[in-house]
Amino acid sequence: MADYIHELRELVGHRPLILNTASGALLDEQNRxxxxxxxGKNDWCFPGGYMEYGERIVETLKREFKEDSGLDVEPIRLLHVFDGDxxxxxxxxxxxxxTNFFLVRKTGGQLLDHQTDETSDLxxxxxxxxxxxxxHQSEKMAQAVIDYLAQTKS
Known part of the structure; x- marks a missing residue:
């Protein structure tokens, strides 16, 4: 069922919703x-987004990462589940x-070279x-990547 979130919002307006999301951290050779x-926001986040009804979380990760970045990815490791934000x-x-936050690896695709509805730069x-x-959750995600890299060095 496409556009599940918009359908929910039509029913409940701005009321609080609990939603599942998946995001990924893709590192290059220099660990960037x-x-x-x-x-339109001048702020940054990890590629990812909301789960659609009937999707599995890894499907959400792959679909959202592709939409946001143009890249195909596979999860390597679940870094953290954020649930209190x-x-x-x-x-x-x-x-x-x-939010299920994964370390991912690139399996294909090309970085977007144009602006989309959700992405102005990568x-x-x-x-x-x-x-x-x-x-704040994006800040905590960055810290999860930093912590993971520190653990793998020791």
Whole structure:
């Protein structure tokens, strides 16, 4: 069922919803992380998004990552499940996102070379020099990548 979130919003308006999401961290050879600049927002996040009704979480990850970045990915490892973050969008929609955050590897595709409804730019950033994030959960995701890399070094 496509566009599940918009159908829900038509029924409940801006009331708080608990929604499932999947996002991924893709690292390049220098361990820089790919981030997506959100269209019209001047802030950044990890490629990913909301689960559609009937999808499995890995399907959501792959679909959303492709939509946001143009890249095909496969999950390598579940880095963290974030479940306590509530957020109010500028339009008034309130959500609590349960986000499955994966380390991913590229399996195909090309980085988008044009703006879309959700993506205005894509760039790899050093984990020591990250841009302003969309929300606090994105900051925690970046920390999860940093923590994972620190654990794999020791």
């Amino acid at each position: 992380v790919l981030l997506q600049e959100r269209t 509530c957020f109010k969008y500028p339009n008034g929609d309130e959500v609590q996102c349960i 760039r790899y950033f050093p984990l020591t020099d990250l841009p302003p994030f969309f929300n």
